[in-house]
Amino acid sequence: xxxxxxxxxxxxxxxxxxxxxxxxxxxxxxxxxxxxxxxxxxxxxxxxxxxxxxxxxxxxxxxxxxxxxxxxxxxxxxxxxxxxxxxxxxxxxxxxxxxxxxxxxxxxxxxxxxxxxxxxxxxxxxxxxxxxxxxxxxxxxxxxxxxxxxxxxxxxxxxxxxxxxxxxxxxxxxxxxxxxxxxxxxxxxxxxxxxxxxxxxxxxxxxxxxxxxxxxxxxxxxxxxxxxxxxxxxxxxxxxxxxxxxxxxxxxxxxxxxxxxxxxxxxxxxxxxxxxxxxxxxxxxxxxxxxxxxxxxxxxxxxxxxxxxxxxxxxxxxxxxxxxxxxxxxxxxxxxxxxxxxxxxxxxxxxxxxxxxxxxxxxxxxxxxxxxxxxxxxxxxxxxxxxxxxxxxxxxxxxxxxxxxxxxxxxx
Numbered sequence: 290x291x292x293x294x295x296x297x298x299x300x301x302x303x304x305x306x307x308x309x310x311x312x313x314x315x316x317x318x319x320x321x322x323x324x325x326x327x328x329x330x331x332x333x334x335x336x337x338x339x340x341x342x343x344x345x346x347x348x349x350x351x352x353x354x355x356x357x358x359x360x361x362x363x364x365x366x367x368x369x370x371x372x373x374x375x376x377x378x379x380x381x382x383x384x385x386x387x388x389x390x391x392x393x394x395x396x397x398x399x400x401x402x403x404x405x406x407x408x409x410x411x412x413x414x415x416x417x418x419x420x421x422x423x424x425x426x427x428x429x430x431x432x433x434x435x436x437x438x439x440x441x442x443x444x445x446x447x448x449x450x451x452x453x454x455x456x457x458x459x460x461x462x463x464x465x466x467x468x469x470x471x472x473x474x475x476x477x478x479x480x481x482x483x484x485x486x487x488x489x490x491x492x493x494x495x496x497x498x499x500x501x502x503x504x505x506x507x508x509x510x511x512x513x514x515x516x517x518x519x520x521x522x523x524x525x526x527x528x529x530x531x532x533x534x535x536x537x538x539x540x541x542x543x544x545x546x547x548x549x550x551x552x553x554x555x556x557x558x559x560x561x562x563x564x565x566x567x568x569x570x571x572x573x574x575x576x577x578x579x580x581x582x583x584x585x586x587x588x589x590x591x592x593x594x595x596x597x598x599x600x601x602x603x604x605x606x607x608x609x610x611x612x613x614x615x616x617x618x619x620x621x622x623x624x625x626x627x628x629x630x631x632x633x634x635x636x637x638x639x640x641x642x643x644x645x646x647x648x649x650x651x652x653x654x655x656x657x658x659x660x661x662x663x664x665x666x667x668x669x670x671x672x673x674x675x676x677x678x679x680x681x682x683x684x685x686x687x688x689x690x691x692x693x694x695x696x697x698x699x700x701x
């Protein structure tokens with residue numbers, strides 16, 4: 290049992306998840322899988338549970354006793370000087386096997402919990418990484434927006450110098466530039482705790498550099514995220530099922546306690562020689578086999594223990610059904626979020642193309658003194674708004690995708 294579960298663990302470490310966004314994220318997942326302290330704690334709990342298996346199948350310790358007769362007991366063949374007793378109790382047939390099964394299933398529960406901890410870790414790493422990507426791209430958008438606003442300000446200043454512009458146009462551009470600078474500062478501050486969180490998940494120094502790609506596109510939704518996959522692969526559901534099996538094995542072990550325990554033993558009495566008579570067996574030591582049977586006549590405590598296990602099984606069955614409902618709800622929500630993000634992304638892309646086209650027209654008209662500068666600035670900010678919405682849609686898509694991967698254990 291130990292070796293099978295250990296082999297499963299090493300196979301999981303060998304076949305780490307592959308994602309569609311490049312090797313960099315894969316490398317971070319590998320580092321997290323090797324170094325994360327919470328994951329190490331979860332695996333240590335699993336190994337600790339494995340140690341209960343040999344304890345469960347072990348027999349009770351044998352009893353060895355020694356007695357010395359202060360006043361020797363006289364027998365026909367001589368006085369008894371001392372007595373040594375050795376005995377071993379054996380539980381009823383099948384009790385040890387049932388206990389071993391219960392401990393084995395309990396260890397597998399811990400292994401499934403370890404798998405869930407691993408999947409949770411990968412989910413957190415990916416979600417933080419995509420959040421960092423959003424901040425990274427927002428910074429790029431804001432810096433580009435600031436440059437465009439500076440260009441518009443220069444055009445307004447030139448028109449003012451030529452007598453065809455207005456000072457209010459210059460001030461409007463300056464106000465938007467200041468807003469952009471503030472947004473850049475806030476984004477830089479937002480990036481810092483996300484970087485610290487990401488590096489802590491990898492159990493490394495918070496100041497480590499994190500590589501973020503310049504562009505991530507939405508990938509095609511795979512068909513692997515079906516409900517059947519969710520119900521068959523989720524480690525938490527598997528852990529609940531194994532917990533029920535463990536309790537059922539415990540119930541068998543408790544029922545076996547209603548039967549007697551059998552003890553085998555051996556008594557050895559040391560006998561001294563008689564000095565007053567000559568006998569054939571004079572001073573011969575005594576060897577006596579022993580059989581002990583426990584009588585479980587106080588059966589109320591065992592029946593109560595069986596009832597307790599039955600209620601635990603019932604509770605686990607309800608918990609499993611509730612977990613299924615919650616997972617299915619989260620599955621539907623994640624699918625909806627992905628579909629919503631796809632629609633918003635392509636709608637934003639379409640709006641960006643139109644506003645950029647309008648930007649070129651408005652700027653040309655403004656240079657020819659045929660358009661209000663306010664409309665030029667307003668359309669530029671509208672274009673920025675759609676670009677941010679497109680970026681948010683991409684991030685929301687991948688956050689929902691990561692949630693689906695977690696729910697269906699696709700990272701296993």
